[in-house]
Amino acid sequence: MKFSIYPITLYLKEAFTISRDSYSERRAVIVELEAAGHKGYGEASEHSYYGIDRAAMLEQARAIGPVIENYSFDNPANFWHYMAPHVRNNPFLQCAIDNAAHDLHGRICRQPCHRQWGLEAAGLIKTSYTLSIAPVEKMIEKIRSTGFDIYKIKLGTPDDMDILRQLRQHTDAIFRIDANCAWTAEQTIRYSHIMKDLGVEFIEQPLPADDWEGMEKVYEKSALPVIADEACPGENMVARCAKYFHGINIKLMKCGGLTPALRMIRQAKELGLKVMMGCMVESSVGISAIAQVLPLLDYVDMDGALLLADDPATGATVLPDGSVVLPGGDGLGIVMK
Template identity: 50%
Template sequence: MQVRLKKYELPLKHTFRISREAYDFQETLIAELQLDGVSGYGEATSNPYYNHTFNSMKAEIEKIVPEINSFPFGQPEDFHHFLKSKGLSNFAICALDLAAHDLYGKLHGKPLYQIWETDINSYPTTNYTIGIDTIEKMLAKMAEKPWPIYKIKLGTDQDVAIVEALRKHSDAVFRIDANCAWTAKETIHNAPLLKELGVEFLEQPLKADDWEGMEQVKRHCVLPVIADESCIVEEDVAKCGQYFDGINIKLTKCGGLSPALRMIRQAREMGLKVMVGCMTESTVGISAIAQLLPQLDYVDMDGAMLLKEDIARGVVIKKNGEVLFPEVNGSGVILR
């Protein structure tokens, strides 16, 4: 098995702003695993909040390239276990794990959702994200992209007023993501006002380690709350189950599809809602997420929709939210 790594700078249609950062380009690592003339592709985007860059991920992987090349590839889960044993970060592991799953599906002539024995006749519609901006620009983004579900990024001193203004121009479902910017008091105060404005749930309103605050929110908040920054890896699911109504799994943060599948099973056993989110990936990463769709309650897989230019072909999301799965097997990815 041969591994190749390539860097891309993904240009965004608009400046993407959340409570803690803003950016116009997304740096990403694309990993290719090739075996018997077949290539599988995976992706992990860089992220300053978690201190992972293309160069740091590339350096990690390059240290074990000879071992990857000689690895007896079989099940993706076995390859994931091997990568974990080498001490790689979850971001670097994600790129390789997604490539391994894509390769496995292509070698076995099936898309991943079929290998997992799931049915794509029913799946949730992705939300479309509106980053923090002036109300005028947020409305312009919504007008540019009419969509049935919007995720609204908040974390300002005018959050409820922003949602009130947006609601006047749309009857879409709203989801609110404060990215750790609120306190428990703000969350409990804002929730009934936002519920009246048609908000479906709140995502990670408090800082990731504010468990005391989340205990208050769990008791008093009138909207469901989904964990994001508080739920990074498999070990976080059990604790989040005590404080949240659901979890948002990010493949890059947990280490790929292998742990994500286990996190989904664990969340289901605990009665939690399950969402999978993206981190502004190209169609490479988004196509991997799409394979999980039949297993999810909610999904945030709009990353490639936010780009000026994409780098791959794979899953296509139509204007009405319908997902077109490619005839290519695995994750269905082909680099352009």
């Protein structure tokens, strides 16, 4: 099997701001695996919160290149376990390699990945569109210019509830709130009652990821369901989160790719948790991997490629109302430009 990795920079149409960071570009890598006359693609970006640096990712990838190329490719699950000891410290790189393996395997077998998993692309849920932190007038204009049925609203400012009240005056869309660890337990509980009256569906990661004592209070007293994001980076945290949250937000880069994500989904459902899958700022390479999992999800946030000024690939398509059209090709359906 042939292995290639190359750097790309994803430029956003405008700055994206959350409670702890703001950026207008993301440095990323594209992984390419080639076997049996086919190529598969995966993606990973750097992320300061998780300690992921692109230069280090490229250095590690080149060091393990011979390990990858010595593998006689059979299927993604076996390949994931083969690679795990070599990339366990970097789930983002692990994700790019694993997703490329799924893409490659689907192309070799001449089937989309979701079909390989026994899933049908019918009755798919809609994605939310993310409103990052900005002056409220700009957030209102974004609502007016998009018209999605569901908005994920980033909060974590001194004026969060005032912002939310103003936004509600301009749309009847479903609101989902993401505080990115910015609130206290007391704030979250108090805000939850206000937000319920404003048509909010759930709250994502209101407290810092390690504030389990606070989450115990929130879980007991919140008027809205709470979804774990930063508190659930991988499959080893699903069972713990079931005691403090009503659902989990799986991100492929956080957990190490599609292979562990499918295990997390099964485990979460067995524990009675709602399952969401979210995205980083990423291109259609990463978004198309999420799309293959849609039939298994309760909620999805896969608007990352919509935020880009220039997408290096095509694949899954998000329509103006948030409906998702899966690509027609095999594997993940990715076409590099």
